[in-house]
Amino acid sequence: MKCVSIDLDGTLLNDLHQISDGNKNIIEKLKKHKIEVILNTGRQYPDVVKVAGVSELEVPIFCLNGSMMYAPNGELLYETTLSIELYKELLAVLQPLNVGILVYTNQGGFPATLPQLRGKAWEEIQAMFDNQNYESILHLENVKIYKLIAVVDETNIAKIADVKKTLSKLDSISFSSSFPNNCEITSNEAQKGKAIRRYENLKNLSFDEIYSFGDGGNDVTQFEVSTRSFAMENAPDEIKKRASDLTKSNNEDGVAYAIEHILKLV
Structure with a gap:
């Protein structure tokens, strides 16, 4: 077939x-x-x-x-999902890199999904990231976390290489870029x-x-x-x-x- x-x-x-x-x-x-x-x-x-x-x-x-x-x-x-422990570990390595983080869950995307950012100015997108409490996502009832995306402004694409270098030290994840200014992180089964x-x-x-x-x-x-x-x-x-x-x-x-x-x- x-x-x-x-x-x-x-x-x-x-x-x-x-x-x-x-x-x-x-x-x-x-x-x-x-x-x-x-x-x-x-x-x-x-x-x-x-x-x-x-x-x-x-x-x-x-x-x-x-x-x-x-x-x-x-x-x-x-x-397949990312465990709560792995989610916390990913936040701990991504946040010091000063990248935007999108979190995809069974209850939606936080602060948004990638298509929802389309057409927005980077200043508006950055404000969304700054106002997102990533710890609060863990308090959602029966939450499942499927994917994280590290995102940077298109003028700052070189930072994605730093993200990938840092992530390469972690086990049990898969990561790749759907666009040059992002890095998508999932379970290695995904x-x-x-x-x-x-x-x-x-x-x-x-x-x-x-x-x-x-x-x-x-x-x-x-x-x-x-x-x-x-x-x-x-x-x-x-x-x-x-x-x-x-x-x-x-x-x-x-x-x-x-x-x-x-x-x-x-």
């Missing part, structure tokens, strides 16, 4: 955060050919399904880099590539060919389990080097182009 795993932001979505008709049509064609299509994203589930057209695709959605896996009908198939293989096992499927599409550091693990992997033209050069192939940009229906004209799956 063939599987196509597609990132959302910067990949399936154009810069207006929309799914083009061309990309919608190609996904429907893949489904008619009995090819398993997966949306594999760093976003939280509510931020995925609010994108126009996503629910109509009726495909599995893997969220938070594989921390949560949903069936097409919205049923939760799998989740990786896009692992999620594809986990879904295969959960559903008793056998993927003899896997094709993946992405533009960020959190896509590298799905590239690693793929027969062929496609970096978008808009991806950073270091991501392009990790993919087997390149396709057109997210504003040029690069996913649809590769599936139809390079892979010729439909």
